[in-house]
Amino acid sequence: MISLAGRDILHAWGKFVFTGMGLGLLIGITLSMAGIYRGMVDDAKVLLDNSGADLWVVQKDTLGPYAEPSSIYDDIWRGIRGIPGVDQAANITYLTMQVSKKGGDVRVLVAGMTPGGPGIPGWPPYLVAGRQITRSHYEAVADITSGLKLGECIKLRRNHYTIVGLTRRMVSSNGDPMIFIPLKDAQEEQFLKDNDAIWAQRRRTAENPAFNRPGVPGLLGAIIASQSTNPYVNAILVRVKKGYDPEQVAESIRRWKRLTVYTRSQMEEIVVGKLIATAAKQIFMFLVILSLVSSAIVAFIIYTLTLGKIREIAVLKLIGTKNRTIVGLIMQQSIALGVIGFVVGKIAATLLMAPIFPKYVLLEPLDSVIGFIAVVVICILSSIVAIHAALKVDPAEAIGG
Amino acid sequence: MGDKGIQIMGLRKRYGSGNTAVEALKKVDMHVAPGEVVGLIGPSGSGKTTLLKCLGAVIEPTAGKMILGDDVIYDDGWKVKDLRVLRRDRIGFVFQAPYLIPFLDVTDNVALLPMLAGVPNAEARKRARELFKALDVEHRAKVMPSQLSGGEQQRVAIARGLVNRPPVILADEPTAPLDSERAVAVIRILNDVAKKFETAIIVVTHDGIIIPAFRRIYHIRDGVTYEEAGEGREFA
Numbered sequence: 001m002i003s004l005a006g007r008d009i010l011h012a013w014g015k016f017v018f019t020g021m022g023l024g025l026l027i028g029i030t031l032s033m034a035g036i037y038r039g040m041v042d043d044a045k046v047l048l049d050n051s052g053a054d055l056w057v058v059q060k061d062t063l064g065p066y067a068e069p070s071s072i073y074d075d076i077w078r079g080i081r082g083i084p085g086v087d088q089a090a091n092i093t094y095l096t097m098q099v100s101k102k103g104g105d106v107r108v109l110v111a112g113m114t115p116g117g118p119g120i121p122g123w124p125p126y127l128v129a130g131r132q133i134t135r136s137h138y139e140a141v142a143d144i145t146s147g148l149k150l151g152e153c154i155k156l157r158r159n160h161y162t163i164v165g166l167t168r169r170m171v172s173s174n175g176d177p178m179i180f181i182p183l184k185d186a187q188e189e190q191f192l193k194d195n196d197a198i199w200a201q202r203r204r205t206a207e208n209p210a211f212n213r214p215g216v217p218g219l220l221g222a223i224i225a226s227q228s229t230n231p232y233v234n235a236i237l238v239r240v241k242k243g244y245d246p247e248q249v250a251e252s253i254r255r256w257k258r259l260t261v262y263t264r265s266q267m268e269e270i271v272v273g274k275l276i277a278t279a280a281k282q283i284f285m286f287l288v289i290l291s292l293v294s295s296a297i298v299a300f301i302i303y304t305l306t307l308g309k310i311r312e313i314a315v316l317k318l319i320g321t322k323n324r325t326i327v328g329l330i331m332q333q334s335i336a337l338g339v340i341g342f343v344v345g346k347i348a349a350t351l352l353m354a355p356i357f358p359k360y361v362l363l364e365p366l367d368s369v370i371g372f373i374a375v376v377v378i379c380i381l382s383s384i385v386a387i388h389a390a391l392k393v394d395p396a397e398a399i400g401g
Numbered sequence: 402m403g404d405k406g407i408q409i410m411g412l413r414k415r416y417g418s419g420n421t422a423v424e425a426l427k428k429v430d431m432h433v434a435p436g437e438v439v440g441l442i443g444p445s446g447s448g449k450t451t452l453l454k455c456l457g458a459v460i461e462p463t464a465g466k467m468i469l470g471d472d473v474i475y476d477d478g479w480k481v482k483d484l485r486v487l488r489r490d491r492i493g494f495v496f497q498a499p500y501l502i503p504f505l506d507v508t509d510n511v512a513l514l515p516m517l518a519g520v521p522n523a524e525a526r527k528r529a530r531e532l533f534k535a536l537d538v539e540h541r542a543k544v545m546p547s548q549l550s551g552g553e554q555q556r557v558a559i560a561r562g563l564v565n566r567p568p569v570i571l572a573d574e575p576t577a578p579l580d581s582e583r584a585v586a587v588i589r590i591l592n593d594v595a596k597k598f599e600t601a602i603i604v605v606t607h608d609g610i611i612i613p614a615f616r617r618i619y620h621i622r623d624g625v626t627y628e629e630a631g632e633g634r635e636f637a
Contacts, residue, residue, distance in 0.1 A: 001516050001517070001522070002505070002509055002513070002516060002522065004502075004504075004505075007504045007505055007509070008504040010504070011503065011504035011545075012504070311500060312500070312502050312503070315496070315500045315502070316502070317485075318457070318459065318488060318494060319488065319489060319494060319513075319514055319517070319561070320485050320486060320488045320489020320490070320514070320517055320518075321485075321489075321517055322485070322517070325517070394459075395459050395488075396454050396459040396460060398494070398496055398500060399450060399453055399454055399457060399459065399494070399496065399571075399573050
């Protein structure tokens with residue numbers, strides 16, 4: 001038996017191909033939306049992966065350091081390092097800011113790393129150019145998507161930093177590129193104000209009789225010194241020794257240090273489930289709307305194509321064609337349209353849309369498989385109206401003019 | 402009266418019920434023997450199309466009897482299980498317009514019917530080509546219907562009606578879209594086909610040019626048929 005659908009498509013291939021291309025662009029946008037969602041999740045996971053931590057110790061009862069502000073003393077890590085099961089513990093600070101560079105500015109997440117070199121939690125695990133930070137101050141490693149170049153000098157608040165290394169896929173949960181600087185510098189960037197503000201604060205302190213007692217020499221100097229330093233970090237990244245259960249180690253830290261501790265899975269739940277939840281819901285809604293629009297378009301096209309063949313369908317029925325064959329003709333055409341659309345959409349999403357999108361678009365093979373199945377199912381469902389119209393055709397319409 | 406071909410006795414068809422009922426066919430009696438071509442003539446609204454639909458097993462008569470070949474197919478109710486198979490295997494149709502499937506080439510337009518009946522593609526196409534030879538459209542076997550002239554399209558449509566070797570062909574104004582010359586050619590082909598394949602052919606027509614070609618004519622008026630001898634003229 002010949003394929004009626006195949007012959008019809010070949011006969012009017014131009015109509016099918018151009019309709020399929022139009023549908024394909026819509027499918028391409030749908031795939032890109034799914035890719036943006038995957039990219040957001042991947043960005044969030046990459047942030048956790050690249051931190052090199054098994055546990056995140058943060059200010060008590062906060063969802064820090066990514067979803068909420070968190071502030072803890074920078075000497076707590078020493079006590080944590082002594083807890084059984086802890087392999088390494090390192091302070092970390094995060095500060096989102098706008099950085100000026102040649103040709104504009106870029107939004108970045110500045111991470112302050114504990115000195116010690118690669119392997120310490122918080123350090124970028126690999127570079128694509130240059131070297132890691134070796135000096136204690138004013139050197140930086142930047143993610144390549146920031147657009148910064150090796151040797152370029154940037155200003156973060158009051159200080160200037162030289163880019164000594166470039167890394168890749170080191171991004172915040174929002175997809176902003178990261179810049180790594182020494183911890184002490186980062187603490188200063190978070191805390192240190194401009195000279196006028198410092199001068200005004202010192203004057204206020206000196207004018208406060210409680211801080212400037214005539215009989216207590218050195219008190220004012222000590223208070224001003226304490227106001228000029230920042231003893232806080234946002235979190236402590238903890239790496240657990242092999243063979244230890246991270247949850248048990250986390251429980252020890254919670255018990256003895258009275259801090260909040262998150263394991264990797266808990267932190268992932270916070271970042272993916274809370275931090276990007278609203279954006280993910282928006283994208284999901286876009287996906288639903290685009291799927292409905294695609295369904296409506298396929299249904300309309302197939303219905304129109306079927307109406308154009310009503311007389312032929314009446315003749316086919318009169319000469320004894322089974323309803324199953326007619327259903328197959330319409331459904332196969334609908335699926336063929338979907339397949340053409342999917343191929344065009346996949347190519348458009350991969351080669352045209354993903355590279356130019358400002359956000360990271362991660363097109364996973366599994367999503368493509370699910371997308372393909374969804375397109376086929378949508379096409380089958382969309383052909384139901386046309387099939388209903390075709391089955392209602394009376395073979396008697398072929399007789400009598 | 403022969404024992405093959407198609408016989409119709411006391412066929413009636415009523416549309417609707419009660420006060421709005423319309424008796425489209427009141428009493429139809431016909432017999433068309435194998436190899437015979439008869440004309441069915443009547444004014445608009447006389448019941449021609451209804452009769453054709455009943456004969457084509459597309460609508461169900463209200464009462465009467467129809468015998469196709471040796472089989473009673475209707476006797477106050479259908480006597481065959483599957484009307485679709487009956488139409489496919491035992492009744493050929495030739496329509497007012499050819500209604501060829503535009504996306505199939507000429508061969509497959511004709512071969513589709515045997516294919517639907519389960520005949521292998523190669524065998525079905527062979528049958529189609531044999532008919533093309535008889536109908537003189539062999540040279541057009543591979544083209545699309547849109548590339549055929551009106552007369553060629555109608556000949557292909559006749560081939561489609563014949564391809565499953567049905568005992569009866571119902572032709573619904575087959576010469577309506579054709580000029581006189583082509584109309585005469587088509588009726589000549591139908592006569593040849595009827596003789597060659599022993600097929601009973603009923604031709605519904607208004608066309609005064611071809612009416613003299615029939616040896617017997619059934620007139621239908623107000624749902625009742627009347628038989629009349631025709632000229633049986635053979636066109637050169």
